[in-house]
Amino acid sequence: MKIALSEVTKRFASTTAVDRISLEIADGELFTLLGPSGCGKTTLLRLIAGFAEVDAGEIRFGERRVERLPPYARNIGMVFQNYALWPHMTVRGNVTYGLRLRKLTGAEIARRLAAGLAKVNLTGLEDRYPGQLSGGQQQRVALARALVLNPDILLLDEPLSNLDAKIRVQVRGEIRALQQDLGITTVYVTHDQEEALSLSDRVAVMREGRVQQVATPKALYERPVNRFVADFVGTNNFIPGVVKERADGVAVVETALGALCARPGAPGPGAPCVLAVRPENVTLDGAGENVVAGRVRLASYLGNTLRYDVETAAGLVLKVDVGDPWQHEVLPAGHAVRVAFPASATLVLSHD
């Protein structure tokens, strides 16, 4: 089911947690709300769920206006950050609670329970209590409980944040596979950019209650619209400067490191801007459109990459990634290098 938000606003005493947000989420899409702590992700999700009331704006599921409906009338399923399993009920009790309230027959409840647990690979654990399950299993019980009522929309609030790193990657894959299987429209909240990039169809980056950019993971990473997004998603080198000229798909920007060529962005000639270039696009071979001299200050070996902090003459430190450290002898601190980066991977962004 399609979700459409229009000018949705929610204020708390002194903060505007959600500020005039408009979004269209397509049927069957996995849409992620990404942003730092306190940016309003949970609040927006709770508005969609109906646990909080909008101060202004419209929410539609399909053609139906829902912003004044109570949560249970919206036909949604939700997985809470702390799972919110009822500790005194078994897995069976938790998953079938809603079914029992709907007065389904015993046979139908049993059938739906079995199907629901099978979906999340929990068959056989019906009689366990939540306290007797691992975090990952509790998470899947919560998912089964959310799905067993056949909701139109699934809402997930940081569902993986209580799991350890290895399990997180595994469960994230399972959630994505299940979501695609069911074709259920899903809104996923996270502050983890890697998680957002890896499982979303599209991502909305939020900041202080406003949406900064809505894009596919690839577009978000490669074409952030402003410095905040570029900084929040992945790692970037930022070089402040002023646009000198803009022509033929190349912008020339005057910076402390000299005049650099870049892919043009919103700021026009004369406007202050910031250049963004990702460490993996910077090389040490000194060949490219933009070449800067510097000295190695720090080398951090991460296994799959090797990251250098290179201090340039102007005092600006650039991060440089060597993608294949197996073939590379680590340079000592103080070693003089010439770093280079192509104009096509250098973005001109407005300051904010």
Next chain:
Amino acid sequence: MPPTPWPSTALFANYAEAWQRAQMGRMLINSAIVALGVAAGKIAISLLSAFAIVYFDFRGKHVVFWMIFVTLMLPVPVRIVSTYQVVSVLGWVNTYWGLTVPLMASATGTFLFRQFFRTIPDSLAEAAQLDGAGPLRFLWTILLPLSKANMAALFVILFVYGWNDYLWPLMITNTPDMRTAVIGIEILVPRTSQLPEWNIAMAAAMMVLLPPVAVIVAMQRWFVKGLIETEK
């Protein structure tokens, strides 16, 4: 005569005598009705009022809570005259209603449940709401089972308190068949002008003591659990 470490043959005679003289059977039943009634009533009322205070938003919620809280500071003797007046207007003097109902409202219980409910994550209520449970169903199927240990702890405390209460039953009852056991002992306590029969008085005290002890022993496990651990 030197005291012996074991009871003498007079033991049972003393108990029988005490039982007879003070209508002990009747008074123990009265005490049980009062203690159980007060404990159950207090638990029910404080559970519901804490539920209202924690889970509902209504105008004047904080005022209401503080008003309840302030009554904690007013001990029974302070309000006993006005309470008596109300009870007598209702025609409840010397009835079980009069013995129990005025003691049922409990700021302590309300406060205890409020604190406990606040440790339960909101999402537990929200998940139930999503599944279509109304407030009373949530209370009955989720909040109540989770509060079991707290209820047990409160029950023990309130039962003992109700059992031992002296002032109120003394005021509100005026016939021997409505007296509670604690008042009954007083009848058996020796007066200065009489031959002191401590043996009878002590036997009665023993009998009056046993029910609260039995309740504590029986519910000890729950009691301790309710006091030391907040289950999530």
